[in-house]
Amino acid sequence: MKGAPLCLLFLTTCCPPEAAKPVTPVGTGSTVGPRTEPKELAAPGEVHLKNVRQLTFGGDNAEAYWSFAGDKLILQTNKTPYKCDQIEVLTVADGTSKLVSTGKGRTTCSYFLKGDQEIVYASTHEDSPACPTPPDMSKGYLWGLFEFDIYKANADGSNLRNITPKTPGYDAEATVCATDGSIIFTSTRSGDLELWRMDANGNNLKQLTNQPGYDGGAFFSADCSKIVWRSSRPQGKDLEEYKALLAQKLVKPTRMDLYVANADGSDARQITYLPGASFAPFFFPDGKRVLFSTNHVNPRSAEFDLFAVNIDGTNLEQITFSGGFDGFPVFSPDGKTLAFSSNRRDVVAGKYRVSGTPAGDKDTNVFLADWVDAPPAQVSEATASADRIAQLVGYLADDSREGRGVGTKGLEDTMVTLEKQLAALGVQPGVAGSWRQPFEVTTEVKRGAKTALSIDGKPVAAEDFAPMAASASGAATGDIVPVGYGLVDEAKKLDDYKGINVKGKIALVYRFTPAEPKLDPSTAARLADLRHKAFTAKQKGAKALLVVDAGDLKQDEAPLPKLSAAESESQIPIVVITRKAAAGLDKGKHAAKLTVALEPVRTKTANVVGVIRAGAPIKQPGVVVVGAHMDHLGMGGPGALDPQVNDVHNGADDNASGVAVLMEVARSLAANKATLARDVYFVAFSAEEMGDLGSF
Structure with missing residues (x-):
């Protein structure tokens, strides 16, 4: 795969063609005779694969999908004499293959229709008989959204005939439901890359997904009750880049995860949270697991292996270990044989991926293997634990968790997930038969209508002042007394209040701290906190605190603060004003009248609590509590490193990693509860980021 690894990954999404290679053609109507295999093609550890054999020899061959009778495969191939990908039908028994596309333009994503008398595939030949020009890869790995339409033909x-003729743009990636023959495919007809469903003639169109990002490569379960697909869900700057590329008919498919939904698109849920790209998912025959390809073990490499996972996202298991590329796994209709694409063997160079020797010409070919329902390959408990931790951290820190802020759906989803995992481990609900320990917190503070400020009898415009969330609600009237930055620190020998009487008056201080050599960063941060300045002003007897940026009107000015609930009350009113409103207050006598009316919004949240009861014959007094906080900063705010950034704060290390380790501790102790002399409680705390509120 070295040199063109990601191209193979996106054969399912119309990978740009490489230059033709000097390979031995397997042309239209050719027969592939028996081949002597000098080496077993299954790699060590591939306990689910038996009798691995190669079906194609030369060129790049992938996306091989079974006929409903299980005797043929329809696949995408790029070999001499084809200039770019074309579609062939291959007879499994004797290896004969036949070109069934036009040989013009570029094709992709073929499938048999129910009954095997007809096929569908996507092609650009009506837009142009020439191969589309690949994107400029100097700007990164990009894939062109060419003018594909979906065609139906006899086998x-x-x-x-074209069954998507009325909409320009990209229509491709069609697969077929085994029960009613309907087609699921990906299209840009809505303005984004979304999943659509239609009947076999192209009628009765229905959009199934509607979230920004690339939804594609979908397959039905055997009974067509569910669908599985791979998707990107870009956020923030990634979403901006995605939209900009989409406008140029380009996409950069580098991060993808798997989703499962009902066949009508309802109840969509993400089932993998892995780094890198996960793609080409296919249901197991019973519909309870999904087989797919991923490079998550080393996301920057071309190493793609097959993995399996339950449709609820549990029990991730590695299936192939050959090195290089394994992808596009598809079970035969009877569930006994697996077809997949791989470059584990290179006929031209006579070398094998499974031996670890160089890959030579990098050809990708179609392989078959008998599927064995064997126990999973054994891995160390340390490795299994690390994999579970990585999976849970990936889930908790995913953008769709919305930063796990209190009151978000992402935090609620987190609670439900933790409850299910604890229950699966044999942990019991820890709060009177319930998993939840409920409480309320203030998640938002609104500026009440009575909030007002006047200086020297003149009202100050609402846009020129803002109360702090830490402000006390109340009114104050009095003379304004400037006190510099309002700093007092005995150790640093600083006292801006020295010789100034603010008792019963309104103190006016500058925001932040001056460029003072005495102030180390830690001390400066503490003294600059407006809550600290308000506390100092109150100690000195001030009735209220006005705050303004130092400097003149021509200089840049920090924005007025936004109201946030993550601050404790400072016991006196605090109002930040603009330089415009404060003009002239440093000279002469001035008075102010202010009213701060803050309206808190209370939100319900809860800790998740589980318990393992002591099982030892002799019990010890007391209990053991193991805790980690599950919430994070949501979209940011005062607790963030940069409070001005309004974007998902994922919190992988604060504290998704701690929660994942908490679950591993629960797993270990649940397996040894007979030895426990004390009850052990496991608590995933909420509202820690708001001041350790869940653990009070």
């Missing part, structure tokens, strides 16, 4: 390629 031999005759009677070709």
Whole structure:
């Protein structure tokens, strides 16, 4: 795969063609005779694969999908004499293959229709008989959204007709429901790359997804009750880049995860949270697991292996270990044989991926293997634990958790997930038969209508002042007394109040701290906190605190603060004003009248609590509590490193990693509860980021 690794990954999404290679053609109607295999093609550890054999020899061959009778495969191939990808039908028994596309333009994503008398595939040949020009890869790995339409034809390629002719843009990636013959595909007809469903003639269109990002590569379960697909869900700057590229008919598919939903698109849920790209998902015959390809073990490499995972996202298991590329796994209709694409063997160079020797010409070919329902390959408990931790951290820190802020759906989803995992481990609900320990917190503070400020009898415009969230609600009237930055620190020998009487008056201080050599960063941060300045002003007897930026009107000015609930009350009113409103207050006598009316919004949240009861014959007094906080900063705010950034704060290390380790501790102790002399409680705390409120 070295040199063109990601191209193979996106054969399912119309990978740009490489230059033709000097390979031995397996042309239209050719027969592949028996091949002597000098080496077993299954790699060590591939306990689910038996009798691995190679079906194609030369060129790049992938996306091989079974006929409903299980005797043929329809696949995408790029070999001499084709200039770019074309569609062939291959007879499994003897290896004969036949071109069924036009040989013009570029094709992708073929499938048999129910009954095997007809096929569908996507092609650009009506837009142009030439191969589309690949994108400029100097700007990163990009994939062009070419003018594909979906075509239906007889199984031999005759009677070709366009079933998506009315909408320009990208229509491709079609697969077929085994029960009613309907088609699921990806299209840009809505302005984004979304999943759509239609009947076999292209009628009765229905959009199934509607979230920003690339939804594609979908497959039905055997009974067509569910669908699985791979998707990107870009956020923030990634979303801006995605939209900009989409406008240029380009996409950069580098991060993808798997989703499962009902066949009508309802109840969509993400089932993998892995780094890198996960793609080409296919249901197991019973519909309870999904087989797919991923490079998450080393996301920057071309190493793609097959993995399996339950449709609820649990029990991730590695299936192939060959090195290089394994992808596009598809079970035969009877569930006994697996077809997949791989470059584990290179006929031209006579070398094998499984031996670890160089890959030579990098050809990708179609392989078959008998599927064995064997126990998973054994891995160390340390490795299994690390994999579980990585999976849970990925879930908790995913953008769709919305930063796990209190009151968000992301935090509620987190609670439900932790409850399910604790229950699966045999942990019991820890609060009178319930998992939840409920409480309320203030998540928002609103500026009440009575909030007002006047200086020297003149009202100050609402846009020129803002109360702090830490402000006390109340009124104050009095003379304004400037006290510099309002700093007092005995150790640093600082006292801006020295010789100034603010008792019963309104103190006016500058925001932040001056460029003072005495102030180390830690001390400066503490003294600059407006809550600290308000506390100092109150100690000195001030009735209220006005705050303004130092400097003149021509200089840049920090924005007025936004109201946030993550601050404790400072016991006196605090109002920040603009330089415009404060003009002239440093000279002469002035008075102010202010009213701060803050309206808190209370939100319900809860800790998740589980318990393992002591099982030892002799019990010890007391209990053991193991805790980690599950909430984070949501979209940012005062507790963030940069309070001005309004974007998802993922919190992988604060504290998704701690919660994942908490679950591993629960797993270990649950397996040894007979030895526990004390009850052990496991608590995932909420509202820690708001001041350790969940653990009070």
